[in-house]
Amino acid sequence: MLRWCGRCPQCSGWNTVVSAIEEDPPGGKPGGAGRLWRGGEPCVTERIASAEYASPIPLADVEAGQARPRSTGLGELDRVLSGGFVPGSVTLVGGEPGIGKSTLLLQALHAASTSGATSLLVSAEESAEQVRLRASRIGPLPRGLLVLAGNDAAAAAAAIAEERPSVAVVDSVQAVADPASPGTPGSVAQVRACADLLVRVAKSHGIPVVLVGHVTKDGALAGPRVLEHLVDTVLSVEGDRHHALRLVRALKHRFGPTGEIGLFQMGDAGLTEVADPYLYLLGDRQSGSPGSVIFPAIEGQRPLLVEVQALAALSSSSQPRRLTQGVDPARLALLVAVLERRASVDLRGMDVFTSTVGGIRLNEPAADLAVALALGSASKGVAVRDDTVAFGEVGLGGEVRQVPHAHRRLAEASRLGFRRALVPAAVDRAPAGISLVRVGTLAHAMSLARAGSLAG
Numbered sequence: 001m002l003r004w005c006g007r008c009p010q011c012s013g014w015n016t017v018v019s020a021i022e023e024d025p026p027g028g029k030p031g032g033a034g035r036l037w038r039g040g041e042p043c044v045t046e047r048i049a050s051a052e053y054a055s056p057i058p059l060a061d062v063e064a065g066q067a068r069p070r071s072t073g074l075g076e077l078d079r080v081l082s083g084g085f086v087p088g089s090v091t092l093v094g095g096e097p098g099i100g101k102s103t104l105l106l107q108a109l110h111a112a113s114t115s116g117a118t119s120l121l122v123s124a125e126e127s128a129e130q131v132r133l134r135a136s137r138i139g140p141l142p143r144g145l146l147v148l149a150g151n152d153a154a155a156a157a158a159a160i161a162e163e164r165p166s167v168a169v170v171d172s173v174q175a176v177a178d179p180a181s182p183g184t185p186g187s188v189a190q191v192r193a194c195a196d197l198l199v200r201v202a203k204s205h206g207i208p209v210v211l212v213g214h215v216t217k218d219g220a221l222a223g224p225r226v227l228e229h230l231v232d233t234v235l236s237v238e239g240d241r242h243h244a245l246r247l248v249r250a251l252k253h254r255f256g257p258t259g260e261i262g263l264f265q266m267g268d269a270g271l272t273e274v275a276d277p278y279l280y281l282l283g284d285r286q287s288g289s290p291g292s293v294i295f296p297a298i299e300g301q302r303p304l305l306v307e308v309q310a311l312a313a314l315s316s317s318s319q320p321r322r323l324t325q326g327v328d329p330a331r332l333a334l335l336v337a338v339l340e341r342r343a344s345v346d347l348r349g350m351d352v353f354t355s356t357v358g359g360i361r362l363n364e365p366a367a368d369l370a371v372a373l374a375l376g377s378a379s380k381g382v383a384v385r386d387d388t389v390a391f392g393e394v395g396l397g398g399e400v401r402q403v404p405h406a407h408r409r410l411a412e413a414s415r416l417g418f419r420r421a422l423v424p425a426a427v428d429r430a431p432a433g434i435s436l437v438r439v440g441t442l443a444h445a446m447s448l449a450r451a452g453s454l455a456g
C-alpha cells in the first residue's frame with residue numbers, strides 16, 4: 001500500500017486496514033487480485049463472501065428440548081430450580097466463604113445417591129477425609145456417593161464422562177486448574193478454561209454439573225463474571241454466617257423463572273428446610289424501638305416479612321459513614337438524599353447504618369419506604385408501632401410510588417397479625433384486619449411519624 005487508507009473501500013469499516021508485508025495467503029496472492037487484507041487476514045466483506053451458507057429454518061419446526069428437571073431431593077432447592085437439575089445443564093452456586101455451599105451440595109449429592117444412583121463430588125478444596133467428616137454429620141453414606149479429591153479440571157471432566165453420575169459437583173471452580181491453560185488457579189483465564197471443559201462434558205453427556213464459586217463480600221462472583229455467561233443457572237447462597245437462616249436464590253435460570261427463593265437453616269446436621277422463617281426474622285424483635293420497620297417483601301412467589309433496622313449517630317469524622325447490610329448502598333445514598341431534601345430529615349454529620357434481620361438482601365425498590373421510614377424514625381428517635389408494615393418505591397421527588405403485589409404483601413402481613421400498613425396512595429383495598437395509611441410522599445410519612453401518629 002502506497003498511502004494511508006482510513007476506510008476500507010470494500011467493507012466500509014474505519015481503521016480496519018492495516019499495513020502488512022504481503023505474503024501469499026491461502027488460496028492466492030493478495031494485492032494482485034486487488035484485495036485488501038487485514039494483517040494477513042481477509043477483510044469482513046471477503047470473509048462474508050467466502051463463508052459457507054447456513055440455511056435458517058422456521059422456529060416452529062424446531063423440536064422443543066426434552067430436558068426435564070430432575071428433583072434434587074431437597075424441596076427448597078427444587079423450588080428455586082423450578083423442579084431440580086436439568087440433565088446436561090451447568091449450575092453455578094455462589095456465596096461467601098463459610099455460608100454453606102459445600103454443605104448444601106453435599107446434601108444434594110447425598111439425596112441423589114440414596115435412591116441407588118451415583119453422584120460425584122470433585123473436591124478441590126478439601127481432602128476426601130475432610131469431606132467424609134462433613135458428610136458424617138448428614139447421615140449414613142450411600143455407596144453411590146463418589147468423591148474425587150484433586151484440582152485437575154481435565155481429570156474431573158474425564159471422571160464425569162467415565163462415571164456418568166446423575167449429578168456432579170465441582171467444589172470449587174476457582175480451586176481447579178486446567179493444565180493445558182496458562183495462569184494460576186482462580187485467574188480469569190483458568191476459571192474460564194476449567195468452566196469450558198466442564199460445560200462441554202455436561203452438554204455432551206447430558207449430566208447436570210454444578211460448579212461452586214466464591215463471591216466477595218459485596219456479593220459479586222470473585223473475578224470470573226465470565227462464568228455467569230457460560231452457565232445455564234446461577235444460584236446464590238445468602239445469609240448471615242452468624243445466624244442459622246440461609247437463602248438460596250436463582251439469579252439466572254434458563255429453565256424457569258428467577259427470583260424464587262429457598263429457605264434453609266444451618267444446624268448440627270447440615271442444612272434443613274425451614275418450616276417457619278419468622279422464628280428467625282421476627283423472633284428477637286424489640287418492641288417500641290426507633291429505627292425498626294417491617295417490610296413485606298416478595299421473593300419470587302413468596303411473601304416474606306423482613307425487619308429493616310436503621311441507626312443514625314453523630315459522627316466523629318468529617319466524612320460520615322454510610323454502612324449497610326442487606327440494603328443496596330447506592331439505594332441507601334439516594335434515600336438519605338431524598339430524606340434530606342424532600343422530607344426535612346437532616347442527616348448531615350451523622351453516621352448512618354441500615355441492616356436487615358437474618359441477612360436477607362433487599363432487591364426490590366418496594367423496600368424504599370420501609371428503609372427511609374426506619375432512617376427517619378431512627379434520626380428523630382420516634383418509634384413506628386410494632387404492628388405496622390410499610391412498602392412503596394420512593395422517587396427522587398420524594399413521592400411514594402406504587403409497586404407490584406400490594407395485595408399479596410398485605411395478606412401476608414395480615415396473616416402474621418400486623419394491623420396497619422403504610423402504602424402508596426394507589427393501593428385500593430386491604431385484607432380484613434389491616435388498616436391502610438396511604439402516603440403520597442415521604443414528607444407525608446415523616447410528618448405522621450413526627451406527630452407521633454405512627455407510634456400509637
Ligand code: TYD
Binds near residue numbers: 096103
Ligand atoms: P460450608 O458448607 O463449608 O461453607 P462454604 O462451602 O460456603 O464455604 O459451611 C461452613 C459452615 O457451616 C461451617 O462454619 C460449619 C457450618 N456447619 C454447620 O453448622 N453444621 C453442619 O452440619 C455443617 C456440615 C457445617
Ligand code: MG
Binds near residue numbers: 098101102125171
Ligand atoms: Mg466450601
